[in-house]
Amino acid sequence: MKKEIGGYFELEEMAGEEYYPNLYKVNLGRTALLWLLETRQYKKIYLPVFLCRSVIDICVEHDIEVEFYHLDADLNILLEERKLPAEECLYLVSYYGQLTDEKILYCQKVYGNVIVDHTHAFFQKPLKGVDTLYSCRKFWGVSDGAYVSSDVVLSGEKQEDRSGGRMSHILGRYEENAGKYYQAMLDNAAGYEGMEIRKMSRLTGNLLKAIDYEKGKKQREENYALLSELLPSETVFNRVIPEGPFAYPYYHENGMELRRWLAGHKIFVPTYWKNMFEQCSEDSLEYQWAANILPLPCDQRYGEEEMRYMAARIREWEASAE
Template identity: 70%
Template sequence: MTKEIGGYFQLEEMPGEEYYTDLYRVNLGRTALLWILESRRCKKIILPYFLCESVVHTCSENQIETEFYHLDEKLEVQYPKGQLPEGVYLYLVSYYGQLSDDRILEYKKLYGNIIVDHTHAFFQRPLKGIDTLYSCRKFWGVSDGAYLSTDTKLTENNTPDYSADRMKHILGRYEQDAGTYYKDMLANAAKYEGMELRQMSRLTQNLLKAVDYETAKAKREENYRILSELLPSENIFNQIIPEGPFAYPYFHANGMELRRRLAAKKIFVPTYWKNILESCERDSLEYTWAADILPLPCDQRYGAEDMKYMAAVVRECEELE
């Protein structure tokens, strides 16, 4: 393509640096997993029941046999111990950043073949020799993008992704509100089903260079601290306070109703793992975790006053019961 000179201006090249400059860059977390599955010649993957369905779909769409395991009340893997045979991998998820490096190394020693999902733990650096994936849109204002730490190579990963058409809901919310662009966000997410593995788009990579990671990390940690003081919640998902927390996991015995009341006051708390509410028994740990753990936002968009306001509204909504 002939280089264009002149005409109207495009987005500027950002002068900063990404948080992960030495990892592979791909378009989505699920395609990062696809990279691992293909390059490792994975035949079978052992997944937790407590898992979003996009991972399961990625495996089934690529003819990977799946088996499932439960977690106990301490988030310990309930699967027979022993080195896994070639082509079989155990999938580990760091829920709310609760999977420490020490535990990852223990599982590596126990099972050998493991894949670590740090979707909820962006700031937790990967361990050498352990396939680890990260999703960018769970932490930053981008529509896509993922990082992958692995020592395998996939030569077919040469096609760049393009993100411009996926930015409407992100840019729209910046200037207006979430509700106006909520349908656009859902429509955008639906397009990710079955998406092929591609390189991270230039647009996403450029936007990630503009993030002040240290400030964002510090804000998340301070906001988490404030919520933990105003809304103390003893549950397995806040035993470890991770670096730059994903969210503040708050337990409420009637979590779905509390979500509805908060949404009416424009405090939007997502229900992750909605598929669990349909596939698991109500008395299971997985169902309780999906329904009654509320990931209260504590990210870099907000400050101390926002946290105090949110905590007050949570208490107000709880008093209605």
Template identity: 45%
Template sequence: MKEIGGYFGMEELVNQEFYSGLVALNSGSNALLYLLKARKITKLHIPYYLCDSVSNLLEKYNYEFEYYHVDQEFQPIFDKELEPGEYLYIVNLYGQFTQEKTLALKKHYGQLILDHSQAFFQKPLEGIDTIYSCRKYFGVPDGAYLATDAVLHEELEQDISKDRMAHILGRFEGTASEYYADFRSSNDLLAEAPLRKMSKLTRNLMGAIDAERACRIRNENYAYLEKQLGLDNPLNLTMPEGAFAYPLLVEDGISVRNRLAEQKIYIPLLWPNVIEDCPEESIEYQYAANILPLPCDQRYGIEDMAYLVEMVKKQWI
């Protein structure tokens, strides 16, 4: 029975989703699970340089997988012929895969899944299954979009996000450090969430975000950081559209992170599992430990970027 009357809940916000035509799911990991089921994939080749949420999901659902390495420009080092049912999982690290590089990979390998969790604003290409993460780019508790022509013939429930909102609402009126425990708790809850459709709450929020503005600001901030730091950055970078972060490769990155955190500048160690699992001399270990993903998102302007550069140089150079 429908309720009528009583107190107000959240309003229906403007519905202008950036990817309204894609499959809307509750997490990037579950978008991958959707593809594994719909494509009837039997084996996945994944990079060592990757969050363990993917390997954990594959183990949980008993999918076979193997690791491969990446080179200094984040490109896959992979020379195997893919058998029927085998797919190559490519992570578009820091948005460094241009359209041309992506099409070349598709032509070479064929059976490809592209992870755009660090490249939200790079549009999907026809015939390439592509996964997008919402919470890596915006203040939402969960959510993912999937570009695919594969159809999963299962009835999916709609997720519920209200219990994963505390850290987002808290930081809006408080500080990140106050609500970090809630952030970790929300991550843990999402990691255990089954494959579901994107929640009403997340979809409502995603429809109200000014994505074009966010993309423009990210471009401006990234360009500023590249101008100020590029000559000292060993990475050979391509400027992506709507950058996830500016990747700065330094020596002794973990110590630099810690010193910056003392100044309330929080630079994530994206995938600590890579440091635990890979040998210290590997490119994966070195990149995980020593690349600083400097924030350049829509929360900040050029004055913030100037301060960030100043503080990074004090701790690094």
């Protein structure tokens, strides 16, 4: 018998169930993509220009040929419509949950081989026969974890990850402020570079069983609805109201300045796709989206009081800037 008996107590085994108990469980979204690429034996991938650096790097590092495509102002793909050969695939990103099932199925019909990135759409169920990726740490208090939905058996036996050493910033923020553990969060994220494909850690899987998913989903939807009332924002990222929204995309033409001002009031709004500032011209759609679309937090940690406070601070700054 290898199991220890006695001694001090460890974390209890949670009695609930993960939201996607039957999907492949992987350590990270980027390694989940790599596992799919290796299994499908894809040699080339079509990626949107509007994409975080980590996805691009994982492809380049593993000798996957990359070709980029742009999106128009309505998020339509600017790529020749043709059936892709067996060794090529199209990567689709659901920005702020805007990629509908109908659009996914249309792209699959046209291009054939597609991989859907639902990093911003955790609650949007995968479609049968469509390779789909989910990230856990974008929605929940875990340090890692991803899911893959695929009708192909992912190749090769993978080692199980270990997450105990990555929890300090999450546990620390539970009891203290985020600033104290901000560097630990950055160090943790930096540690993902070059990480190998592994199965989701037992710790992360256990924590995911403790979450009340329906409550979280409902709270996100209520917060999103209130922000849309208090801060109307008619952009391409607000046309579809997703289930359990990732964030509320609020547009302001001086988005970077507004972010800095909000941070001074302890409202921390991230800047996603920072690589657009180096890759794209200032007048490009991708640059403007990264700079001026503010993903306002509307997740399950907050309620009406926080949404009204955040909206009031934004209106205060806008009034002073006029």
